[in-house]
Amino acid sequence: MSDEHTRRARTVTRADVARYAGVSTAVVSYVLNDGPKPVAPLTRERVLDAVKVLGYRPNAAARALSKGSSDMFGMLVVDSRNPFFAQLCHALGEAAAQDGRTLLIVNTDREHTTAADQIHDLTARQIGGLIIADLLTAAEQALVENLGIPVVLINQYAGAVGVPALGADFRDGARRAVEHLVGHGYRSIAFIGSASIFDDRERGWGDALTAAGLPLGARIHAPFSYEGGYQAGIELADAAERPRAAFAASDQVAVGLLAALHARGLRVPEDVAVVSFDGTDAAEYACPPLTTTAQPMAEMAREAIRLLQAGDAEPGYRAFPTALVVRRSCGCE
Amino acid sequence: MSDEHTRRARTVTRADVARYAGVSTAVVSYVLNDGPKPVAPLTRERVLDAVKVLGYRPNAAARALSKGSSDMFGMLVVDSRNPFFAQLCHALGEAAAQDGRTLLIVNTDREHTTAADQIHDLTARQIGGLIIADLLTAAEQALVENLGIPVVLINQYAGAVGVPALGADFRDGARRAVEHLVGHGYRSIAFIGSASIFDDRERGWGDALTAAGLPLGARIHAPFSYEGGYQAGIELADAAERPRAAFAASDQVAVGLLAALHARGLRVPEDVAVVSFDGTDAAEYACPPLTTTAQPMAEMAREAIRLLQAGDAEPGYRAFPTALVVRRSCGCE
DNA sequence: CTGAAAGCGCTTACAG
DNA sequence: CTGAAAGCGCTTACAG
Numbered sequence: 001m002s003d004e005h006t007r008r009a010r011t012v013t014r015a016d017v018a019r020y021a022g023v024s025t026a027v028v029s030y031v032l033n034d035g036p037k038p039v040a041p042l043t044r045e046r047v048l049d050a051v052k053v054l055g056y057r058p059n060a061a062a063r064a065l066s067k068g069s070s071d072m073f074g075m076l077v078v079d080s081r082n083p084f085f086a087q088l089c090h091a092l093g094e095a096a097a098q099d100g101r102t103l104l105i106v107n108t109d110r111e112h113t114t115a116a117d118q119i120h121d122l123t124a125r126q127i128g129g130l131i132i133a134d135l136l137t138a139a140e141q142a143l144v145e146n147l148g149i150p151v152v153l154i155n156q157y158a159g160a161v162g163v164p165a166l167g168a169d170f171r172d173g174a175r176r177a178v179e180h181l182v183g184h185g186y187r188s189i190a191f192i193g194s195a196s197i198f199d200d201r202e203r204g205w206g207d208a209l210t211a212a213g214l215p216l217g218a219r220i221h222a223p224f225s226y227e228g229g230y231q232a233g234i235e236l237a238d239a240a241e242r243p244r245a246a247f248a249a250s251d252q253v254a255v256g257l258l259a260a261l262h263a264r265g266l267r268v269p270e271d272v273a274v275v276s277f278d279g280t281d282a283a284e285y286a287c288p289p290l291t292t293t294a295q296p297m298a299e300m301a302r303e304a305i306r307l308l309q310a311g312d313a314e315p316g317y318r319a320f321p322t323a324l325v326v327r328r329s330c331g332c333e
Numbered sequence: 334m335s336d337e338h339t340r341r342a343r344t345v346t347r348a349d350v351a352r353y354a355g356v357s358t359a360v361v362s363y364v365l366n367d368g369p370k371p372v373a374p375l376t377r378e379r380v381l382d383a384v385k386v387l388g389y390r391p392n393a394a395a396r397a398l399s400k401g402s403s404d405m406f407g408m409l410v411v412d413s414r415n416p417f418f419a420q421l422c423h424a425l426g427e428a429a430a431q432d433g434r435t436l437l438i439v440n441t442d443r444e445h446t447t448a449a450d451q452i453h454d455l456t457a458r459q460i461g462g463l464i465i466a467d468l469l470t471a472a473e474q475a476l477v478e479n480l481g482i483p484v485v486l487i488n489q490y491a492g493a494v495g496v497p498a499l500g501a502d503f504r505d506g507a508r509r510a511v512e513h514l515v516g517h518g519y520r521s522i523a524f525i526g527s528a529s530i531f532d533d534r535e536r537g538w539g540d541a542l543t544a545a546g547l548p549l550g551a552r553i554h555a556p557f558s559y560e561g562g563y564q565a566g567i568e569l570a571d572a573a574e575r576p577r578a579a580f581a582a583s584d585q586v587a588v589g590l591l592a593a594l595h596a597r598g599l600r601v602p603e604d605v606a607v608v609s610f611d612g613t614d615a616a617e618y619a620c621p622p623l624t625t626t627a628q629p630m631a632e633m634a635r636e637a638i639r640l641l642q643a644g645d646a647e648p649g650y651r652a653f654p655t656a657l658v659v660r661r662s663c664g665c666e
Numbered sequence: 667c668t669g670a671a672a673g674c675g676c677t678t679a680c681a682g
Numbered sequence: 683c684t685g686a687a688a689g690c691g692c693t694t695a696c697a698g
Contacts, residue, residue, distance in 0.1 A: 024669045057457040061397035062691035086419045124390040226618045259618040285559045285592040287620045357685045395675035
């Protein structure tokens with residue numbers, strides 16, 4: 001232990017290892033990288049022993065320079081504080097680590113910089129691949145399609161893109177969430193969520209209503225934030241004809257919504273029933289506990305990493321099925 | 334735009350820039366790094382122009398190899414999904430970016446690896462500094478003290494260490510939170526939080542009680558998680574002599590606590606009043622909204638980055654004052 | 667199976 | 683103020 005400490009100051013290099021093991025530096029690389037050349041078992045042992053004794057750690061910068069690619073994957077996300085993205089980033093970090101990769105996460109909600117800038121910055125760091133959890137402009141799409149490294153878009157809605165993309169089946173998930181509400185007998189069910197025409201959750205909400213022969217209820221567009229949900233909740237609570245139930249497009253929005261309803265003295269689910277989307281931890285401890293549409297975050301994370309590792313994945317969209325987690329906010333129990 | 338794209342494939346290097354500008358590669362470095370040598374204004378212009386025209390981005394790996402240090406700062410955190418750490422990491426990323434640095438965040442809650450391993454991995458990446466938001470063992474302390482790069486510990490409790498450390502004034506913050514509860518007239522006030530003897534929040538709770546001539550109330554030790562808070566809440570709710578109020582050592586624990594109290598049919602603050610600690614966004618949208626002790630996350634983040642940049646900061650602890658944010662869970666309004 | 671050597675793209679003394 | 687050149691620590695054809 002203390003050996004290792006004193007030694008680290010002078011930085012052990014591959015040359016030291018080679019000298020100690022009595023081999024060339026090339027051979028050290030061969031054993032550490034398992035190739036590209038075979039190494040005799042005994043030589044291999046000597047090298048591994050030298051590595052251990054000297055406490056050698058390969059210099060990642062040198063490796064990245066030499067290979068033209070580091071073992072890091074870049075990750076672009078709007079705001080890693082958002083509980084859903086926090087969990088998604090964590091799952092991606094896990095999946096990456098399992099493949100010996102490290103995630104470099106960058107938030108795009110920063111001022112004085114653009115997504116394009118951040119992508120360029122990331123590529124200048126020689127990242128081996130890039131994951132983007134954000135909606136891209138046409139210019140940004142063109143940029144990532146020609147980046148020269150694997151790119152995968154995550155948390156995406158269906159739609160054609162020039163790179164592999166994946167996301168939960170938003171439309172189907174929303175439809176089933178609303179069907180559940182319909183099953184409770186509620187006949188006026190509001191939608192609270194993004195104004196983006198790409199977001200299929202609003203369509204799924206409409207699907208369920210239409211299939212049940214119900215009119216489309218109120219539609220409140222709100223940003224994906226606590227505050228967005230809160231404002232929407234106030235609007236909903238104060239509406240002349242208050243909906244009997246609401247589908248919230250994210251857990252965070254739903255938590256904001258609950259706060260607003262409580263502030264207005266409304267009970268959930270007795271006055272307004274709620275079902276949300278995401279399946280974050282926070283939903284379980286909301287009050288009341290939220291019935292929510294769980295996204296398979298770990299699976300999506302693993303698939304995203306797999307696509308990056310493959311490197312030559314087909315462009316196109318992959319939908320992941322969701323699962324309704326029933327708790328009390330919808331009126332069950 | 335499309336120029337830049339087609340060009341990126343072949344990777345523009347500093348040599349290309351030098352050739353285009355009609356100078357040596359050294360001069361390109363001098364202008365890009367503002368030193369170490371002065372450059373004539375006109376030469377400088379030519380270089381900057383070449384950089385722009387060619388869409389040149391310095392290779393970070395080459396730079397890190399050459400300098401022996403990258404522009405990344407490493408960050409070790411138990412679990413970046415925890416709302417408090419999510420906000421802290423975000424603030425640190427902001428502060429780092431403002432200084433032209435990038436944060437590489439690593440979670441220590443991973444299996445099959447140790448904090449020491451992760452620290453070594455980070456240093457092998459040539460990080461320019463390391464921030465640790467975790468309690469260290471003696472061995473880990475010895476390790477970071479001899480790392481050869483600036484290290485700062487954050488979210489720490491007071492105590493002597495061989496490196497700069499900072500954290501909210503836990504004891505004072507907890508004391509004031511509990512004083513607020515005392516001010517409401519509650520005479521039995523429980524503590525819900527960490528079992529760690531390093532965590533001064535329990536001491537602060539005791540300070541306030543003692544100062545008010547009140548006996549120490551129930552003390553429920555729980556892990557820092559929703560579930561930890563929930564279990565503690567069940568225990569509290571079912572106690573033979575249920576406390577009239579509780580101080581929760583984190584917002585996340587408090588949210589779990591609220592869920593348990595509601596599950597037991599108890600009202601907050603009417604049956605049990607609650608004050609918590611952290612000041613995360615989630616506290617504002619809890620039900621009822623949580624009165625909480627806000628940590629100055631942005632300030633602490635900026636200071637941590639500043640200490641890293643300084644490089645030669647004095648070891649020792651820096652306490653940051655907290656601020657009580659009054660909302661409804663304590664009984665106010 | 668092993669080694670000598672070129673090369674990755676920077677930085678920075680050293681010399682002019 | 684500018685440049686030629688060594689060096690950072692790896693990887694990987696190329697030769698043996």
